[in-house]
Amino acid sequence: MTTTVLWSTVLLASVASFGLKLAGHLVPEHWLATARVQRTSTLVTVALLVSLVVVQTFAAGSSVVVDARVPALAVAAVALALRAPFIVVVVLAAAAAAGLRALGWG
Amino acid sequence: MSRPLAPEVSAAVRQGAGVAVATGLYGISFGALAVVAGLSVAQTAALSLLLFSGGSQFALIGVVAAGGSPLAAVATSTLLGARNMLYGAVVSPLLSLHGWRRAVAAQVTIDESTAVAVGQRTPAAVRAGFWTAGVGVFVLWNAFTLVGALAGDALGDPRAWGLDAAAGAAFLALVWPRLAERRAQAVAGLAVVVTLALVPVAPAGIPVLAAAGVAIVVGATAPAAPPPATGTEADR
Structure with a gap:
């Protein structure tokens, strides 16, 4: 993306983000309080985040590959199961991938 | 103060x-x-x-x-x-x-x-x-x-x-x-399958949006979840 396109992307997403937050503060509470809306919102959040995990871990352009990112994700999952804080999870995953690559794999 | x-x-x-x-x-x-x-x-x-x-x-x-x-x-x-x-x-x-x-x-x-x-x-x-x-x-x-x-x-x-x-x-x-809830786990599984299937065939960014689309369909059509933990067993 060119600089102009990137800036437009950043600013457009920012306006949309603030618009959603402000709308939440302004609309009558009962509009959004239905069980179906709450449930759908929760599920959409889960689906987007899981899909991003998969893309970040297995995609290389338009191919699906297994490289050092996969064991690194497993390390992150173990750290999360052990209730490690966010920053520790991220650093451990990066260290695992960096270590494997330093050893010449992935 | x-x-x-x-x-x-x-x-x-x-x-x-x-x-x-x-x-x-x-x-x-x-x-x-x-x-x-x-x-x-x-x-x-x-x-x-x-x-x-x-x-x-x-x-x-x-x-x-x-x-x-x-x-x-x-x-x-x-x-x-x-x-x-x-x-x-x-x-x-x-x-x-x-x-x-x-x-x-x-x-x-x-x-x-x-x-x-x-x-x-x-x-x-x-x-x-x-x-x-x-x-x-x-x-x-x-x-x-x-x-x-x-x-x-x-x-x-x-x-x-x-x-x-x-x-x-x-x-x-x-x-x-x-991911604690059963339905969230099911949607997570669907998201994995949809994303892996679409990465090789769809432009970047689309697999993630498709996974969101699946979640919207599930959220809008699935029956109501059982009441939260505050309800008694007899309520279900």
Whole structure:
């Protein structure tokens, strides 16, 4: 993306983000309080985040590959199961991938 | 203010501050990953200042890094930010603000400030918790974003540092606490299948949006979940 396109992307997403937050503060509470809306919102959040995990871990352009990112994700999952804080999870995953690559794999 | 703070208010402030420090720190990983994805330091800082929603920010740079279109990046980021609208509707009546204070509150309405606010028992503690967590995360998240962006700029090859793997770990950490419910696990499984199936055939960014589409269909059509834990067994 060119600089102009990137800036437009950043600013457009920012306006949309603030618009959603402000709308939440302004609309009558009962509009959004239905069980179906709450449930759908929760599920959409889960689906987007899981899909991003998969893309970040297995995609290389338009191919699906297994490289050092996969064991690194497993390390992150173990750290999360052990209730490690966010920053520790991220650093451990990066260290695992960096270590494997330093050893010449992935 | 000469009066000492009520105990529940100072407890809310301590809780908000703790959350702010923990969350603010991982602004470092966002800053570093954003410049690795191809954003400038200024664009990275602008995202944390203006967009200010961790999941959406990571999503936007994730789509950009994968070579997705600007539209896909904005759409993914915005869909992920939709939950902030629900948070706004929850905290707004608790804060009862007007005018510019309401706009400021809206900007700092995120996972963390909402969670701290709704966890308090008195109106004063709700306000104290919301503002401490919201403003605290805002200040620290932006400061550490800048640190990460400047560090990321100086790092060189991101793969040698495992930064590409850090992005997947960041998303996993964000979704982890949301996977407790059975239906969420099912949607997570569907999201994995849909994404893996579409990565080889669809343009970058589209597999993620397709996974969101599946979740919308499931959420809109599935029967109501059993009542939450507060209901008795006889209610079901």
